[in-house]
Amino acid sequence: MVQRRQRERSLFEVLLPDGHKLWPDWLRKIDTLLEDEAVIEVVAQALEARWPQSRRRGRPGTPAEVVIRMLILKHLFDWSYDDLEREVRANLVYRMFTRIDAGDVPDAKTILKIARALGPEVIAQLHRQVIEVAKRAGVTHGRRFRIDTTVVATNVHYPTDSTLLSDGVRVLTRTLQRASATLGDPSGRIRNRLRSVTRRVLIIGYQARSPKTRDAMVKSYRTLMATTRAVLRDTATMVRRLGHRMRTVAPRVQPILQRAQHQLQKMRPLVQRVVDQTRARLLGGDTHVADKVLSIFEPHTETIRKGKISKPNEFGKLITIQESEHQIITAYDVHAKRPADVTLWTAALDRHQTIFGRAPDLAAGDRGFSSATNERAATERGVRRVVLPRRGPKSPARRAYERQRWFRRGQRWRVGCEGRISVLKRRHRLDRCRYHGDDGMHRWVGFGVIADNLINIAIFAKARSAV
Incomplete structure (x- = not known):
């Protein structure tokens, strides 16, 4: 109850x-x-x-x-x-x-x-209620708006084709052996290929260090893919067996077999996609496979390039953080697919108007959000001061516009959004999601944002009561 x-x-x-x-x-x-x-x-x-x-x-x-x-x-x-x-x-x-x-x-x-x-909807509702609490407490009134994006990494190892194939073989073999033992098969019915796969992955790692051994590396990959396909055939056979035997086994073992069948049906297409993308890269030279699998445990993981020298490739999900005054995060979004920053501006402004019932007096973003269309959209929504520095060469009139005092102050305030993201990653560990699955990513980000908002609301309330 x-x-x-x-x-x-x-x-x-x-x-x-x-x-x-x-x-x-x-x-x-x-x-x-x-x-x-x-x-x-x-x-x-x-x-x-x-x-x-x-x-x-x-x-x-x-x-x-x-x-x-x-x-x-x-x-x-x-x-x-x-x-x-x-x-x-x-x-x-x-x-x-x-x-x-x-x-x-x-x-x-x-x-x-x-x-x-x-689920994600419940966490989003909970966050909206926290924002309502902040509004009633007078912490935020929606007079200012700033936005930025960042990457929250999924809890995966660095993805290479060989390690992904090894992960797939390991998970499938483990599940096959569990199902086979539950069915009462002899111990050697499911062949364990893990030792040969591990040895092949190590050999590929050594061969990948030098371009002189590329032919040998391709040969090793062919052997590894052949082993993986053999495990996939064993998986297809076991799925058919489980379908036939499910109605005749004892009731006490049915849940075990159902879990094994579900796991095999879930993992088999993922491992097959890894085999296909490995073949496309090695034999066809295609390194831009659509919907590339980067982890069989977190299949929603994406490769995101933010232009960082220290992290040219990040593996996770892109999130949007938008704030109002007093460092209150009024909305966040975990994107299913990596969008361009410039496409997020108008939707974020509309969310701000929905939350506060008014347009902000000042709206700021970095160069990734800058475009003439976005500036015009903000002005049409009633934003008096739009701080979006232009990319590329600027005309003398544009340079003079961006040198105005209010514009430069808006830029300095906008930088605080990067500081807020840094606090989220350091204090609430939004640098790496430790929950599983896409729903886990939404839950991890949502609770991190809610916790940070509660701290900032408490700090503001304490400062105001001390005056």
Whole structure:
């Protein structure tokens, strides 16, 4: 049964009357902000959607208030789920913050399962409610707008054709052996080719160091692809066997075989795509294969080039961050495919107007967003000052326009967006997503943004109360 709040009176109110002195000021402010009923309602509705009748039936589950506070605490301090469980269990302040008090702390697996039920739409709704809290607190009024993009890397190793083929063979072989053992086959029925594949990957790594050994490297790749195709044939055979045997096996082993069948059906086309793109690169010289697989574990990973000398290629997803005054991130977006920055400007302005009901007085972006069309679109929407430095050669009139005092001040303020991205990557670890899948990427970015917004709202509230 889904609960919204803890119903019992806090034990600390009785035994620890001066417990408020233990709290950091900023955490106390965040605690007050999370009292908002709309924030709790978003999470409660997501939990109720998991099972029919869970609002009225079943044993009491972890309250929605506890869930959201534990997840916020996790991303405030960049903890793992195990760290979260350990820290909350041992710390009185964290017990009070999460409303657990003297009760049992949910274990790491419980919080992980609940977090996965909060999809991208739920996280986006939660973020919108936090922005509403900031608006009611007077932290932001939408007078200013700045935008930038960055890359959040997926948790993958550097992709090469040989290592991707090796990953595919390893996963398929492991699943085939598990399914074969469950069916009662003799131990040697599924051939284990992992040792030969590992040796071939090492040889390819040595041969790739010198152009003189390219012919030998191509030959090694042919051998590796032949081995991978043999594993794919074994996979197709096992999928057919599982389809025939699923109705006759004992009920207790059906879930195991269903998971194995699902895994094989999911991984087989990915590994086949890796074989195809390897053949296209080696034999056809095609290095620009459409929808290239960069990881069989995170297939949504893209190659993104941002022009950085230290990182010419980044592997992950492009995200857009847009801010208003007082460093409040009013909207974020995880893009399914890498768009050009110049195409994101008008949609971001429309989002800003939807959130605040008004156009900003000043809108700023870097050269990637600059175009005459974007400047005109901002002006038509009521933006009085548009700070978009032009790319390439500039006319004398344009140079004079960009030397105006308000334009240069707007540029200096725009640079703060890069600082905000740096804080997100350093404090909330948005440099690398440690959640799995495309939904995990949305959840990782969303909670990082929400945690950062709560800190900035608390800092602003504390500064205003001190005046």
